Amino acid sequence: MTALALAARDSSTMVRRQLKRLLRYPSMTVQLVVTPVVILVLFVYVLGGTLGSGLGGGRAAYVDYVVPGILLMAAATAATGTAVMVATDMSEGIVARFRTMRISRASVLTGHVVGSVVQQLLGMAVVVGVALAIGFRPNATPVEWLAAIGMLTLFVVAITWLSVALGMKSPTPEAASNAPMPLILLPFLGSGFVPTDSMPTALRWFAEYQPFTPIMETVRGLLLGTPIGHDAAIAVAWCLGIGAVSYLWAKRTFDRA
Template identity: 45%
Template structure:
């Protein structure tokens, strides 16, 4: 029983520690929860009328902005993980016989919960702006599953990037591609409306099937093909992030 409960207790301690750090960093809170809302207001009110998406732009954009909400909270995680490595805090935890898995899991769970708050904020604003979803309860569960899988995968990859970075500053820069990729996907405009080259990249990068899967669930027309591709991408990214972070932890700590 002790073998099972000790890692859980260590993980809960690491989770509380990470939340205290987040609460003390206004920039992290802004990037994770407020920035996605600001982006939604900009795209819907400033640019929305310029995009022809065959319907209400808020209905089209909400799934993509949910993914942006996940992406914007990742830089704080990478910087926090890198800071722990650079300051030698991980080695102190080793001396204290803290479970290795708990250190990584604490960062991952904190990121997932932060993402959940950001997604809730985006959805609340979307409904206030006129977003309406005909999705059934089962389709909403499917959308939540895709969001959860994406958040878990992105969190593990971000932890791995943070551990591999030499400095907190470089860790923050390492997640910039994860923040920018949604902009070169079907998040803001349909991929088929993009120029040659960019269109092909948008169609085959991992975030597009995730967004299209979410869009299908939220509009009441789920796509098995997009959902299978989205879950496959999430599984691959998550496994790579998990194995990479564990290997880097063992090497550097």
């Protein structure tokens, strides 16, 4: 068996380990799914009428507007769980034991990443299902749906590698649970909940140039037909940059551990 085939076999074993771990400890998965759903319902039914009036369509317009931001928040929330699981592995000695076994070193990180990506995409599917139930009405074609899913998947992979790196650098699982918290705030400080042109000048500048805004605008444009402009290219560039830097950071940290 070639080295590549061995690495693929070891990686699939680690992915199964992560998926079984999610099934055995469902409380975190449920929490990571419930949090964005609760925020979605609160914003739509408590603030949606007022905020939607500013968009010119009331609550129905607001639920369409806010869903892309909630989807990115769901991924950022799940990043917390990934960081905690990685920090737990690093602090409890299981990684040290893996190092004594004849397995691919890359498979340990691959298992965390693939397992987390699956978890996040399933969580996003739940959010979309709830959004459809409360009035979300996208007009995307099948091709546009696939493009939106591809954009979200690219974002999820990038943010997962970042959460893996943060988890490996955290001294304890408790510290790891706080490390990705700023990511959850970025949809609020972007175009996730209100248009950026309604913000004060300094905050608007930050909102327009931070990485989450072009990603949300791209997903919004694909699903709802709003203008995308250069946002798609910028969003892809942000995702590839964050993913590449985070991967190298995580790999270097793992090799030195």
